[in-house]
Amino acid sequence: MTVAQDPAMKRPKRGSWRYWFAAQRGVLVAVAIFAVMFAVYGAAQPIGMSADVVNTAVNKGALLALVAMAQTLPVLTGGLDLSVGMTFMLANCLASAVVSGSPGMTALGIVIVLVAGLLCGLVNGLIVVYGRLQPLIATLATSAIYFGIALAVRPTPGGDINGAFADWMTRSTYAVPSSAVLLLAAVVLVWLPYRNSVLGRSIYAVGSSPQAAYASGVNIARAKLSAYTLAGLFAALGGLLLTCITYSGEARAALGNDYTLNSIAAVVIGGTSLFGGFGSAIGSIFGAFVMRTVGDLLIVFNINPVLQPLFVGVVLLFAVSLGSLRLLRIRNKLDLYR
Amino acid sequence: MMTSKTLAKIDPAVLIAFGCIVLLLGIGSIAKPGFLSAAYLVQQLQTASFLGIIASGVMLVMLMGQIDLSIPWVIAMGGMMATGAEGILGHTLGQPLAIPFGICCGLLAGLVNGVGVAYLRAPSMIFTLGMNAVAQGLMVWHTGGFAPQDAATPLMVALASGHLIPDVPNPLLIWIVLGGVIVWMLTRSRLGRQIYAIGNKERAVFLSGVDSRKVTVLVFAISGACAAAGGVLLSGWASRSYQAMGDPYLLPTIAAIVLGGTNVLGGRGSYLGTIAGVILITLLQSILSVLQPQDYFAQLGVKLPDDVFRQVVFGLVIIVMMMLYGRERVIR
Numbered sequence: 001m002t003v004a005q006d007p008a009m010k011r012p013k014r015g016s017w018r019y020w021f022a023a024q025r026g027v028l029v030a031v032a033i034f035a036v037m038f039a040v041y042g043a044a045q046p047i048g049m050s051a052d053v054v055n056t057a058v059n060k061g062a063l064l065a066l067v068a069m070a071q072t073l074p075v076l077t078g079g080l081d082l083s084v085g086m087t088f089m090l091a092n093c094l095a096s097a098v099v100s101g102s103p104g105m106t107a108l109g110i111v112i113v114l115v116a117g118l119l120c121g122l123v124n125g126l127i128v129v130y131g132r133l134q135p136l137i138a139t140l141a142t143s144a145i146y147f148g149i150a151l152a153v154r155p156t157p158g159g160d161i162n163g164a165f166a167d168w169m170t171r172s173t174y175a176v177p178s179s180a181v182l183l184l185a186a187v188v189l190v191w192l193p194y195r196n197s198v199l200g201r202s203i204y205a206v207g208s209s210p211q212a213a214y215a216s217g218v219n220i221a222r223a224k225l226s227a228y229t230l231a232g233l234f235a236a237l238g239g240l241l242l243t244c245i246t247y248s249g250e251a252r253a254a255l256g257n258d259y260t261l262n263s264i265a266a267v268v269i270g271g272t273s274l275f276g277g278f279g280s281a282i283g284s285i286f287g288a289f290v291m292r293t294v295g296d297l298l299i300v301f302n303i304n305p306v307l308q309p310l311f312v313g314v315v316l317l318f319a320v321s322l323g324s325l326r327l328l329r330i331r332n333k334l335d336l337y338r
Numbered sequence: 339m340m341t342s343k344t345l346a347k348i349d350p351a352v353l354i355a356f357g358c359i360v361l362l363l364g365i366g367s368i369a370k371p372g373f374l375s376a377a378y379l380v381q382q383l384q385t386a387s388f389l390g391i392i393a394s395g396v397m398l399v400m401l402m403g404q405i406d407l408s409i410p411w412v413i414a415m416g417g418m419m420a421t422g423a424e425g426i427l428g429h430t431l432g433q434p435l436a437i438p439f440g441i442c443c444g445l446l447a448g449l450v451n452g453v454g455v456a457y458l459r460a461p462s463m464i465f466t467l468g469m470n471a472v473a474q475g476l477m478v479w480h481t482g483g484f485a486p487q488d489a490a491t492p493l494m495v496a497l498a499s500g501h502l503i504p505d506v507p508n509p510l511l512i513w514i515v516l517g518g519v520i521v522w523m524l525t526r527s528r529l530g531r532q533i534y535a536i537g538n539k540e541r542a543v544f545l546s547g548v549d550s551r552k553v554t555v556l557v558f559a560i561s562g563a564c565a566a567a568g569g570v571l572l573s574g575w576a577s578r579s580y581q582a583m584g585d586p587y588l589l590p591t592i593a594a595i596v597l598g599g600t601n602v603l604g605g606r607g608s609y610l611g612t613i614a615g616v617i618l619i620t621l622l623q624s625i626l627s628v629l630q631p632q633d634y635f636a637q638l639g640v641k642l643p644d645d646v647f648r649q650v651v652f653g654l655v656i657i658v659m660m661m662l663y664g665r666e667r668v669i670r
Contacts, residue, residue: 080463127657132665134602136405140592141656148649155643254585261407261467274461306482310475317454317468324458336459337541337550 026271027283033269034286037293044300051175057296059170059245062179065288066238067259068266069186069281070121073227073234075267078207078276079128079135081228083143084235085260087120089251090150091239096159096249099240106162114236120146121232125225143256150251157250161243169244179241183285186237191281194230203227207276266291269319291316348610351599351663355614358659362621370628380505386620387513388568388575390613393591394513394520395448395564397612398557400595401524403537403604404455404462406558409565409591411473412444413584416566417573418477419443420494425487436491440570441563447473448562452555477581490574498574509571516564521609533557537604593656594619596664626651 021028038057045053067088074081091113099109120142127138169178194200202223205213214220238259243249263284264274270287272279294315298308330336366373392409399406420440424432427439447469454465490498500508524530532553535543543550565584573579598615600607631647 131657131661132668133657133660134596134664134666136602137592137596137656137660137664140589141653141660143653144589144649144656145653148646148653151649152642152646155641254582257585261470264464264467268461268464274464304482306479307475309478310472313468313471313473313475316471317465320460320464320468321454321458324460327459334541334544337544338539 024280026278027280027286030270030283030286030290034290034293037290037297041293041297041300044297051172054175055170055172055177057292058177059179059241061289061292062177062183063238063242063245064259064262064266064292065183065285066186066234066241067263068270068284068288069191070231070234070238071260071263071267072270072272072279072281072284073203073231074124074135074139075264075272075274076207076276076279077203077224077227078210079224079227080139080264080274081124081231082136082139082260083120083124083146084231084263085256085258086143086146086150087117087232087235088239088242088259089256090120090146090153091117091236092242092246093150093154093159093239093249093251095240095243096161097153099165099243100160100162103162106165109162110240113240114233117232117234117236117239118229119232120235121229122225124232125228128228129221129224143260147251147253147256150256154249154251157248157252159243159249161247163247166244166247169241182237182241186234187282187285190230190233194226195280199223199226204277207278209277262291263288265316265319268323349599349608351597352608352611352614354659354662355598355611355618359614359618359621362618362625366621366625366628369625373628376505380507380510382620382624383510383617384507385624386616387507387509388572389587389590389594389620390513390616391509391516391571392565392568392587393594393612393616394516394609395561396591397595397598397600397607397609398520398524398533399462399561400600400602401533401537401604401607402554402557403540403602404554404558405592405602406448406451406466406561406565407463407588408447408451408466408469408473408562410582410584410588411470411477412447412562412565413569413572413587414477414579414581415447415473416440416444416569417579417583418480418488418569418581419566420570421490421573421579422480422487424491433491437494437497437570441566444566444569445559445563447566448559449555451562452558455558456551456554481581488578488580490577490579494570494574495577496574498571509575512567512571517609517613524609529553529556534605537601537606589652590619590623593652597656597659599663622652622655623648 042053047053067084070084070087071081094116095109095113098112099106124139124142127133127142128135131138169182171178199222202213202218203226205216205218206220206223210220266287267279267284268274268287269290270279270283270285272283294312295308298311303311327336363374372378392413396406396409417440419426420436423436423439426432427435451462451466451469454460454469455462497508497512502508502511524533532543532548532550536550536553540550568587569579569584572583594615595612596602596615597618598607598611598613600611626648627644630644632642632644635642
């Protein structure tokens with residue numbers, strides 16, 4: 001319903017640059033904000049924009065970016081996944097237990113972690129689609145379960161990971177951080193093919209209007225199932241990367257919740273509508289980097305560390321309030337209400 | 339529209355929730371002999387009343403089809419501002435005004451939430467999330483700038499753990515009074531009807547000549563005040579306030595409200611259901627700590643932290659119960 005009112009959807013002729021610009025507006029705004037913030041960060045950095053600085057920033061940002069990509073898919077269907085943070089943490093705990101030993105064992109461990117992520121997502125999808133529970137409730141409940149399992153896998157922080165694999169994942173080759181390559185691979189190998197497939201397009205249809213999608217013969221169950229399952233995969237990729245960075249696993253409720261909440265913020269900053277049907281995972285990646293750069297900027301400008309959480313909160317509220325500029329364009333007061 | 343007649347008919351969700359409470363009491367009495375004693379049950383009700391007071395405000399928000407995710411840090415804000423009032427307002431004002439000051443801070447946070455949701459038309463999920471971060475930031479700043487006063491005043495301790503009426507703990511008394519006011523408000527007052535109506539179709543409410551935005555702001559303010567009041571009581575109960583004191587309350591609050599049959603999309607739900615949900619959640623947590631399932635596993639040679647069972651059972655109970663009565667309609 002909101003999508004119909006969104007001025008971005010007043011379509012000019014297809015194929016013109018205005019059409020592309022209107023469709024990508026949210027992503028472009030996120031990219032612009034990120035570019036400005038990162039340029040300021042690089043300029044203010046005392047040691048300048050060295051490869052190390054970029055590598056550290058990308059590693060940190062990629063974690064949230066993967067979780068935000070995961071969050072994007074259910075949000076596009078008009079749902080929500082409150083368990084992405086816990087899936088991410090479960091993958092982290094699992095990876096700290098199984099991704100070690102010989103190259104063969106390590107590869108098997110990686111597969112196990114990713115399959116576990118897919119399973120978590122599939123369970124969410126099954127409950128939402130066939131259990132017909134509200135996504136909010138269903139994923140709130142599964143987040144508790146996944147946290148419990150993560151705690152069972154790793155009662156106390158610790159564990160280990162194959163050092164060579166972890167080093168390779170977190171370093172830069174020719175000034176290109178491996179985590180950036182991982183993100184690129186997630187976009188090029190998973191997101192873009194999915195987005196351009198019938199299945200991927202159908203999640204946009206379901207998100208815009210489930211009734212219209214049903215009437216047009218879209219397989220709603222399959223669309224939603226695929227969205228939640230892929231979300232699990234992205235979250236598990238993030239958990240794997242976290243293990244490579246920290247060399248250990250930790251089951252801490254605050255960590256998972258923090259990632260879940262920040263992922264929603266990143267999705268919104270990346271221009272995806274929380275009502276579903278409009279947006280993209282690429283925007284969420286930049287949204288995630290914006291969220292992380294805010295924290296880095298505060299460190300560079302030497303702002304009192306106790307003020308940092310406040311700044312992050314204010315930036316988030318400000319970003320959300322920016323969205324209400326659209327209210328100025330509404331002519332009929334009735335359109336304010338749903 | 340909900341009329342008092344339809345409210346009088348009890349929702350199946352509420353019946354199932356109360357049925358589960360009886361079932362849990364049965365399991366508890368088998369597992370532990372003293373479980374059904376009056377003293378133990380009153381103690382459970384006292385624990386439940388903190389959750390109940392917090393859930394009261396959030397339930398009103400959910401009846402409008404919105405959600406308030408800012409409660410964890412608004413709870414902490416209520417507690418920390420009440421205990422820190424002496425340092426902020428000075429000794430003469432701070433001592434007597436500690437509790438109102440704490441609740442007012444929560445009210446203010448709720449007010450900002452309401453303005454964001456009603457006037458800026460921001461999705462409540464993300465706006466209240468931002469408010470949660472802001473409240474957290476303010477509290478971290480408050481404790482980081484100087485050493486704050488974190489001891490609860492004698493009045494707060496008395497409110498949280500004293501007995502005004504013999505054998506009835508004060509928090510329970512407060513919950514009963516607050517619950518009574520809310521039941522009256524929801525079933526008998528214009529505001530109550532407007533809340534249900536907004537949850538059903540805000541556009542229709544606007545066309546009926548009601549300024550739904552004012553109602554939304556008011557309800558979010560009530561939610562903030564309830565959460566802060568819960569925080570004040572919790573810090574009285576623990577004799578001090580601390581950061582992240584509200585974190586364990588977000589999931590149980592939402593779970594209690596939806597298990598009580600309130601529709602997340604708004605417009606449907608009764609306060610009786612929320613009471614049932616709150617008691618159900620409290621009993622469930624209590625039984626898991628009585629049964630000690632980790633001991634059975636320890637005998638099998640698998641050592642697991644007790645939180646594993648609490649979390650997994652918690653999640654499973656929510657899913658199973660919502661399957662019984664919280665399913666959405668099939669799209670056609």
